[in-house]
Amino acid sequence: MNERDSEIISQSLSGYGYIESLDMESSDVIIINTCSIRAKAEQKVMSLLGMLKKEKKSRPELKICVAGCVAQQEGGHLLERMPHVDLVVGTQNIFDIPELLQGCSKGKKIITSMTDSYEIPRFIPEISEATITDVRRVPRPFKKFVTIMQGCNNYCTYCVVPYTRGREISRKKNDIIDEVNVLVDSGVREITLLGQNVNSYGLANKVTETDIPYSFPSLLEDIARISGLKRIRFTTSHPKDLSEDLMRCFRDIDILCHQIHLPVQAGSNAVLKRMNRKYTIGKYLQKIDVLRAYCPDIAITTDIIVGFPGETANDFEQTMILLEKVRYDGSFSFKYSDRPGTKSSELQEKVAESIKSQRLSRFQTRQDEISLEKNSAFIGKSLPVMVESCNVDNCQGRSEYNHVVHIEKNISNTPGDIVDVFIYHAGQHSLQGRIVEDT
Ligand code: 5AD
Ligand code: SF4
Numbered sequence: 001m002n003e004r005d006s007e008i009i010s011q012s013l014s015g016y017g018y019i020e021s022l023d024m025e026s027s028d029v030i031i032i033n034t035c036s037i038r039a040k041a042e043q044k045v046m047s048l049l050g051m052l053k054k055e056k057k058s059r060p061e062l063k064i065c066v067a068g069c070v071a072q073q074e075g076g077h078l079l080e081r082m083p084h085v086d087l088v089v090g091t092q093n094i095f096d097i098p099e100l101l102q103g104c105s106k107g108k109k110i111i112t113s114m115t116d117s118y119e120i121p122r123f124i125p126e127i128s129e130a131t132i133t134d135v136r137r138v139p140r141p142f143k144k145f146v147t148i149m150q151g152c153n154n155y156c157t158y159c160v161v162p163y164t165r166g167r168e169i170s171r172k173k174n175d176i177i178d179e180v181n182v183l184v185d186s187g188v189r190e191i192t193l194l195g196q197n198v199n200s201y202g203l204a205n206k207v208t209e210t211d212i213p214y215s216f217p218s219l220l221e222d223i224a225r226i227s228g229l230k231r232i233r234f235t236t237s238h239p240k241d242l243s244e245d246l247m248r249c250f251r252d253i254d255i256l257c258h259q260i261h262l263p264v265q266a267g268s269n270a271v272l273k274r275m276n277r278k279y280t281i282g283k284y285l286q287k288i289d290v291l292r293a294y295c296p297d298i299a300i301t302t303d304i305i306v307g308f309p310g311e312t313a314n315d316f317e318q319t320m321i322l323l324e325k326v327r328y329d330g331s332f333s334f335k336y337s338d339r340p341g342t343k344s345s346e347l348q349e350k351v352a353e354s355i356k357s358q359r360l361s362r363f364q365t366r367q368d369e370i371s372l373e374k375n376s377a378f379i380g381k382s383l384p385v386m387v388e389s390c391n392v393d394n395c396q397g398r399s400e401y402n403h404v405v406h407i408e409k410n411i412s413n414t415p416g417d418i419v420d421v422f423i424y425h426a427g428q429h430s431l432q433g434r435i436v437e438d439t
Helices: 002-014 039-058 069-074 076-081 091-103 173-185 216-224 244-252 269-274 281-294 313-326 353-376
Strands: 029-034 063-068 087-089 110-112 143-147 190-194 231-235 259-261 299-306 330-335 382-390 395-399 404-407 418-426 430-435
Touching: 002 029, 002 063, 002 091, 002 143, 029 039, 029 069, 029 091, 039 063, 063 069, 063 091, 069 076, 069 087, 069 091, 076 087, 087 091, 091 110, 143 173, 173 190, 173 216, 190 216, 216 231, 216 244, 244 281, 269 313, 281 313, 299 313, 299 353, 313 353, 330 353, 353 418, 382 404, 382 430, 404 418
Parallel strands: 029 063, 063 087, 087 110, 143 190, 190 231, 259 299, 299 330, 404 430
Antiparallel strands: 382 395, 382 418, 395 404, 418 430
C-alpha cells in the first residue's frame, strides 16, 4: 500500500516537472513516505530524519516532506521534534503534494491531516515514458499495484491503521477499471488489487452510478474481462469477511492467481478476542476448508503476532497447533509492539521481550520447515512462471502461487511473458528450474 502511495506521489509530481531520483544529495525535495504499523518502522523514520538535519543545514533551500502514517499520527509534534522538516502530509493528502510544496516557500511550514468527509480523488496516471523509465522501476513495468480502497473500520486492538488512515472508503468502480485499462495498454500483465480489507469493497460508500450493490467479487469479474491482463492478485482479506462468493472466484476466474493472504494473527481464541478479531479459530478453519474445496492448490499465507499482552505459553501453543493444521505456505510474523492510541497499549500484562523473541523464533523455524516441505512438492513438476527480470546468466520470475522462481539460463523473454518451467530444486523461499523445452 505504501509502495503504491509512493508511486502516486511520484506520478503526481512528474506532472509538475519533477523527476524522481534516489540520490538524496542532489535532490531539491526529499519525500519520506512513512509507515507506523510497528514500532520498528517508525524508529527508522525518526533516525533518517535525524540524519537529514545536517543536509538541511548545509542546503537551506532543500525541502523535506514527511508523508503517510507517521505524518498523520504525529502532525505538529513532528515539527517540534524535527524543525528542519518543511511539510507534514497526512494520509489523505498525498495527491496534493505538488501544490503543497509550492506553498511552503520562504521557510513556511505546512501540516495537513485527515478529514471526515474524505473521498478518494479520481487519479488515473498518464503512462508516459517518464513514468515507465523511472529510476526505481526499470525496465518497463509489467506488474503493478492498484489501490481499490483506503482506511479500515475494524479496530483490531493492536492496530494504528484506523487512526492513521481513517474510515474505510472504496474507490469508484470506473476509476479502478479505467486505471487497469491504462496499465494494460501500457504493457502491464499482472495487477495486485490493494486494500486493508478488500472483501468490504463497496460496502461503506457508493462505488457505481446505480443503486445496484457492487461487491469485490463483481469487481474481480469485471477486471478479469480486460483483454491482455494475464494475472490478478489481491491483498488483504480479513478472515471474518471472507465470503463464499470470493472463495468461488478462485475456481471461476481463470486469471485469478491461486494465492491468498489471510492474516490470522494468533491461534488462541482468548487472544483473538482481546485483539477484537471477531472470529474464532473454529470459524477460521471452516473457511480454510471451504476455500480449499473450491481451490485445492491455493497457496495460503498469513500474518502472526507473538507476545500480544496476556499471551500465555498455552495461548502460544495454540498458534503452533494452528500452523500444523493449516500448514501455511508462508507467513509474516512479528513481535507485538505497543502503538500509540491503541487499546492493547493500555493492557497491563505485557509479555517480556525475551519470551517474544523465543516464540517468534520457534514459530519461524517451524514455518520455514513447512514452507520447504510444501515447496519441495513442486520438484519434478512444471509450472507457468511470469518472467520478472533477466541478467546474462539467468532469469527470475514468479509462479501463480507467488514463489520466486530462478530460471536456469537467460531465456531472452520480456518481463511479463509467461513460460513453463520444470522445477528441480526447492528452497524455503524460492524454487529453481529450467525452461520446459530443455527438459
Ligand atoms: N505489533 C506487531 N505487529 C503488528 N501488526 C499490526 N499491528 C501490530 C503491532 N502493534 C502486524 C499484523 C498485521 C501486519 C500488517 O502487521 O500482523 O497483519
Ligand atoms: Fe489493522 Fe485490523 Fe484493520 Fe488490518 S483489519 S488494518 S489489522 S484494524
